[in-house]
Amino acid sequence: MGTADQVRERTILDATAELLLRIGYDKLTMGDVADAVSLHRGLVYLVFKSKDELVEAVVHDELSRYADAWREHLEADPRAGDVASVYRAMMGALKTLPLAAAIVARAEDVFGKYLRKRGSVFERLPEISRSGDFLRAMREAGAVHRDVDVRAVAYILDALTPAIRRAFQEPANGDVPSSAAVLAVLEKMIECAVPPAEGADLAAGKAILLNLLTGARSAFNEAS
Structure with missing residues (x-):
């Protein structure tokens, strides 16, 4: 994984952690994550294939x-x-x-x-x-x-x-x-x-x- 990819993954993990604390898993969407990190939702899905995979990585x-x-x-x-x-x-x-x-x-x-x-x-x-x-x-x-x-x-x-x-x-x-x-x-x-x-x-x-x-x-x- 290149440096840019590592930075992107780190940014997504940090944003998801904040969103989980603020709105919780049930309300969280991949669109919320994409908006929080100013990325297209498709780019978020390139890093994590689903919301559950993302939450597991955050944990x-x-x-x-x-x-x-x-x-x-x-x-x-x-x-x-x-x-x-x-x-x-x-x-x-x-x-x-x-x-x-x-x-x-x-x-x-x-x-x-x-x-x-x-x-x-x-x-x-x-x-x-x-x-x-x-x-x-x-x-x-x-x-x-x-x-x-x-x-x-x-x-x-x-x-x-x-x-x-x-x-x-x-x-x-x-x-x-x-x-x-x-x-x-x-x-x-x-x-x-x-x-x-x-x-x-x-x-x-x-x-x-x-x-x-x-x-x-x-x-x-x-x-x-």
Whole structure:
């Protein structure tokens, strides 16, 4: 693909991401995309054969950004390596990437009927929210106390994860807390339920988290 084609594809992906957030999948047309990038609709179809193919490309592109942002937050976190750091990184990344937040929350207002389509990208995406693998790895590395029942903790955290993600999709009001408040409470819960081993090696825990993130990104690429 030449430079001009790459620029055109990038422009189309960025415009589609904005349109999905603004009007949603159900109302989106290829004509809307063409108008947004000032191209003839036929040129858009030369790059992406259908609206669904385009949406799938946007989802994969946004998940790559999400993985990069998640890694950047982990790298910058001085406490990276404890269990709570994976959630701090996740929520920090989602706060800056509204479309990624919509993807992980399976937001109806953004993806509409596409969520229920057979063969959609959402059916093929690997699950990365499961906590058991990284909790067991963290315990083996000494970043989590050996007396912790990681299976039970993982079950609870996985059950809470959808609600945590929704905090980024709904504005804070009388019934919905802010994402910052949710994160603060979650950290306290984790500190109580998953105490680190004495003299825990946070560097080892951080390496585990980064390796798991690399594996998740590879799985995303294979699902493309």
